[in-house]
Amino acid sequence: MKKRFIAGAVCPRCSEMDKIVMYEKDGINYRECVECGYEDEMPVAGLANEIPTRVNEKPAKPQVAEQVLNFVDPSKK
Numbered sequence: 403m404k405k406r407f408i409a410g411a412v413c414p415r416c417s418e419m420d421k422i423v424m425y426e427k428d429g430i431n432y433r434e435c436v437e438c439g440y441e442d443e444m445p446v447a448g449l450a451n452e453i454p455t456r457v458n459e460k461p462a463k464p465q466v467a468e469q470v471l472n473f474v475d476p477s478k479k
């Protein structure tokens with residue numbers, strides 16, 4: 403199972419940033435805080451841009467387990 407850190411995500415329980423990982427289990431997406439152990443099921447609709455709708459178009463590339471998603475606002479630098 404691959405887990406990916408969500409850059410800029412804040413844990414709703416411990417308020418730590420960049421501690422949230424996202425992973426998929428049994429076709430359901432979950433997010434988990436590596437800091438405090440918080441776990442939550444993520445609605446699929448909220449991940450529309452993450453889920454390939456046409457799997458066949460995606461080459462079977464090996465994914466890095468700790469791929470960091472960078473959607474941090476570059477203007478905040």
Ligand SMILES: [Zn+2]
Nearest residue numbers: 413416435438
């Ligand atoms: Zn937490």
